[in-house]
Amino acid sequence: MRDSISLPLVVVLTAQNGPKVDVLALRPGVVIYMRKPLTEAKVSTEIANHLESNMNDVIRGETPGSEILFEVIFWRAPFGMFLSRNGKTCISGKYAKYAINPMFEQITGWKKEYLIEQGWEHITHPEDLEEDRRNFHLLETGRVQYYELDKRFIKPDGTSVWTHIIVIAFHEEGDIHDYQICLVQDIQTRKLLEKALEESERSKGLLLSPLPGMAYRCNYDSEWTMQFVSEGCLALTGYTPQDLRWNKRLSFNDVILPEYRDKLFEEWKRKLAFHEHFTFEYEILAADGTRKWVSEHVQGIFDADGGVEALEGIILDITERKKYERELVTINEHDQVTGLPNRSALEKFLYERQNHAVIEAKQALVSINIRNVYYLSKSFGAEYSQGLIIRISEILGSLCNHSCRLFTTSPTRFVYHLESYGTKLDLDEFYDKVSSLLQGLLSIERVGWGIGVLELDMVPEKNVREVLRDLLIASEESIDRFEDVAPVCYFDDEMVLRIDREAQIMRELGGLAMGEDNELVFLQYQPILDLLSNQVCGFEELARMQSPQLGLVPPLDFIPVAEKSKLIISIGYHILRKASQFLLRLKSEGYAHTGVSVNISAIQLLKKDFITNLKSLVVEFGTDPKRIIFEVTESVFTSNFKEINQALAELRDYGFGVALDDFGTGYSSFARERELNINLLKIDKYFIDKLMILRDENTITGDIISMAHKLGHLVVAEEVEHESQKKYLERHGCDMIQGYLISRPLDEDAALEFLKTHQE
Ligand code: C2E
Ligand code: CA
Ligand code: CA
Numbered sequence: 113m114r115d116s117i118s119l120p121l122v123v124v125l126t127a128q129n130g131p132k133v134d135v136l137a138l139r140p141g142v143v144i145y146m147r148k149p150l151t152e153a154k155v156s157t158e159i160a161n162h163l164e165s166n167m168n169d170v171i172r173g174e175t176p177g178s179e180i181l182f183e184v185i186f187w188r189a190p191f192g193m194f195l196s197r198n199g200k201t202c203i204s205g206k207y208a209k210y211a212i213n214p215m216f217e218q219i220t221g222w223k224k225e226y227l228i229e230q231g232w233e234h235i236t237h238p239e240d241l242e243e244d245r246r247n248f249h250l251l252e253t254g255r256v257q258y259y260e261l262d263k264r265f266i267k268p269d270g271t272s273v274w275t276h277i278i279v280i281a282f283h284e285e286g287d288i289h290d291y292q293i294c295l296v297q298d299i300q301t302r303k304l305l306e307k308a309l310e311e312s313e314r315s316k317g318l319l320l321s322p323l324p325g326m327a328y329r330c331n332y333d334s335e336w337t338m339q340f341v342s343e344g345c346l347a348l349t350g351y352t353p354q355d356l357r358w359n360k361r362l363s364f365n366d367v368i369l370p371e372y373r374d375k376l377f378e379e380w381k382r383k384l385a386f387h388e389h390f391t392f393e394y395e396i397l398a399a400d401g402t403r404k405w406v407s408e409h410v411q412g413i414f415d416a417d418g419g420v421e422a423l424e425g426i427i428l429d430i431t432e433r434k435k436y437e438r439e440l441v442t443i444n445e446h447d448q449v450t451g452l453p454n455r456s457a458l459e460k461f462l463y464e465r466q467n468h469a470v471i472e473a474k475q476a477l478v479s480i481n482i483r484n485v486y487y488l489s490k491s492f493g494a495e496y497s498q499g500l501i502i503r504i505s506e507i508l509g510s511l512c513n514h515s516c517r518l519f520t521t522s523p524t525r526f527v528y529h530l531e532s533y534g535t536k537l538d539l540d541e542f543y544d545k546v547s548s549l550l551q552g553l554l555s556i557e558r559v560g561w562g563i564g565v566l567e568l569d570m571v572p573e574k575n576v577r578e579v580l581r582d583l584l585i586a587s588e589e590s591i592d593r594f595e596d597v598a599p600v601c602y603f604d605d606e607m608v609l610r611i612d613r614e615a616q617i618m619r620e621l622g623g624l625a626m627g628e629d630n631e632l633v634f635l636q637y638q639p640i641l642d643l644l645s646n647q648v649c650g651f652e653e654l655a656r657m658q659s660p661q662l663g664l665v666p667p668l669d670f671i672p673v674a675e676k677s678k679l680i681i682s683i684g685y686h687i688l689r690k691a692s693q694f695l696l697r698l699k700s701e702g703y704a705h706t707g708v709s710v711n712i713s714a715i716q717l718l719k720k721d722f723i724t725n726l727k728s729l730v731v732e733f734g735t736d737p738k739r740i741i742f743e744v745t746e747s748v749f750t751s752n753f754k755e756i757n758q759a760l761a762e763l764r765d766y767g768f769g770v771a772l773d774d775f776g777t778g779y780s781s782f783a784r785e786r787e788l789n790i791n792l793l794k795i796d797k798y799f800i801d802k803l804m805i806l807r808d809e810n811t812i813t814g815d816i817i818s819m820a821h822k823l824g825h826l827v828v829a830e831e832v833e834h835e836s837q838k839k840y841l842e843r844h845g846c847d848m849i850q851g852y853l854i855s856r857p858l859d860e861d862a863a864l865e866f867l868k869t870h871q872e
Contacts, residue, residue, distance in 0.1 A: 341357055407427070479521075479566075636654050688726070718755060771793065797830055800829055818844070
């Protein structure tokens with residue numbers, strides 16, 4: 113033994129990486145440096161490997177450094193060493209002094225002298241002897257280089273001690289003997305712990321056996337090194353608890369599908385920092401290669417200092433539940449009628465595209481809105497219209513391929529997602545295809561449609577909900593434009609501005625309806641000239657909106673908004689009051705015979721109490737009904753013809769005048785006009801403008817006048833701007849004219865002033 117040795121043997125076991133540890137590892141004399149996770153097997157293998165690689169050199173005495181090292185290991189190592197030659201304690205030759213080290217004596221409790229005499233087999237526990245011998249035989253016969261084993265030695269007091277041994281064979285050149293060196297590690301404490309654990313495992317196992325999964329206790333490391341695993345492990349993973357314990361065959365981390373591993377460990381760290389319980393759902397790969405969904409509930413076990421000692425948890429098989437959930441999702445994401453993926457599916461699809469995929473190619477959404485299906489249901493029943501929707505979905509579906517997907521976002525709206533198209537021209541071409549497919553089916557059914565297009569690269573910063581809202585705006589717009597052929601309508605930001613403006617108008621009109629701002633909507637009056645007497649016989653009221661936010665808003669902007677929102681009912685009443693006030697003022701100024709034409713919407717007419725309210729207004733203002741003419745446009749007759757015509761009859765019977773506005777632009781014909789309960793017809797601007805371009809004999813304006821007269825109606829020509837038009841109208845016996853030629857619409861005072869001057 114050499115006392116001058118100064119290099120210590122250090123085995124660094126560490127759980128962390130870091131500068132502190134690395135510096136330590138660089139100190140002279142460090143032999144083995146290992147990071148966690150550590151298992152006993154790993155530590156001893158590491159030591160064995162190290163010793164094995166150095167042993168021959170050391171023993172040969174070729175390198176003095178190694179010799180020194182071996183001396184250190186032999187006399188000071190915390191593990192026992194036993195050297196044998198041809199299977200017997202090595203008691204002669206140059207290695208005799210290395211036969212048995214002090215630690216070996218300490219572990220087994222036997223003195224060296226006794227051991228030399230008796231040999232190792234004598235002190236080996238009888239139950240472990242067989243296995244040890246078998247292994248030793250393999251080593252002796254050169255079939256293995258080394259072996260390791262957990263075995264018990266019998267101590268002098270009759271008790272036994274558990275050890276882990278590693279036996280390595282080597283031989284010297286020129287030496288006829290075979291040597292075996294045995295390293296012995298005392299694992300008594302570990303074995304006792306394991307036994308206790310086994311015991312508790314057995315009782316826990318009993319408790320947990322009905323569990324459709326497994327319970328465990330593991331180290332806090334990224335391998336999930338299992339200390340305890342319940343029996344359910346086999347059914348869940350296909351591996352036995354023994355396979356997983358101490359990572360014997362594999363670690364639990366190996367069982368988890370790779371894509372979840374880092375995420376789970378990160379989540380552990382995060383939750384444990386707050387001492388929280390936590391639940392995860394993830395997938396594992398069972399021994400037979402099947403994927404399984406599991407739900408895991410874990411909690412940390414903390415030591416007195418708050419450090420994590422271990423983790424305990426339960427892992428349950430939820431594959432069935434996931435399957436069921438997936439089915440639910442499928443049901444949830446498909447339309448019941450057409451079977452197409454629905455709005456949620458589209459939202460999810462777009463969301464995933466936006467967040468996960470890097471897509472270079474162009475993408476667009478094309479929305480097809482089918483309109484008036486409701487009327488079909490009303491006439492032929494819901495089944496009929498459903499059948500139609502299914503046929504539409506089939507027709508549209510025929511265009512689908514890998515870069516063209518079809519969804520349905522409402523019972524009457526379909527949305528294509530197109531990808532990898534070239535230019536807008538390709539979109540136009542696609543839209544043409546869709547149109548011609550639909551044309552065949554829908555024109556017979558008298559069902560219209562609109563197509564809205566949204567190019568996704570035009571709205572890169574918008575989220576899915578905004579994108580779908582914009583698409584809806586575009587397709588609603590195209591519906592509004594629908595005439596003979598559905599026009600395609602590309603979304604642009606102007607549309608949003610328009611929508612915002614409409615919303616603002618709606619808010620302000622709502623305020624008026626609630627009685628907030630009585631001056632929001634005011635009336636102007638446009639004089640109507642009687643051609644026969646050349647006198648102003650009345651005025652047409654034209655409503656205007658003075659918005660605090662938007663300035664002056666023309667009726668063509670706010671009336672449709674009021675109609676859409678049904679606010680027209682109260683706004684219309686407000687207009688009627690103002691017109692009645694004006695009539696009263698006319699009367700008081702001496703113009704008792706001058707009338708006012710009031711524009712009204714179908715919605716107002718269809719309101720049950722319209723006539724009743726009107727009558728009370730008449731009473732309130734002492735109005736002569738003959739002085740009011742109600743103007744309705746032809747479009748009011750497109751629906752509810754009978755009801756509307758009945759309401760008009762009531763108005764006429766009460767003494768009011770009824771005028772058909774914008775005659776010639778819409779659906780009516782003289783054939784129908786005969787049935788209408790009107791007494792006046794206003795010829796639309798179209799026929800008045802024509803007078804400027806066509807020669808007299810080519811215009812039909814005169815014919816319209818005489819036909820109307822034949823039906824007993826008076827005729828007003830609208831928007832007369834030129835003297836020549838007036839002349840023509842006079843020649844053809846038109847009763848009244850109205851337009852910039854006479855006057856623009858005037859404020860109330862100006863209108864009265866105009867009346868005065870003109871009468872003079
Ligand atoms: P409308 O009843 O056909 O009214 C005639 C429109 O032509 C008015 O536009 C008027 O200002 C304009 N106009 C009059 N003379 C001429 C002319 O010589 N040349 C040209 N180019 N235009 C002329 P406005 O005031 O913008 O009204 C548009 C439409 O709004 C009206 O068409 C009417 O349908 C609707 N409207 C106006 N006031 C009301 C109302 O109080 N209630 C309802 N329901 N609709 C209204
Ligand atoms: Ca009018
Ligand atoms: Ca008109």
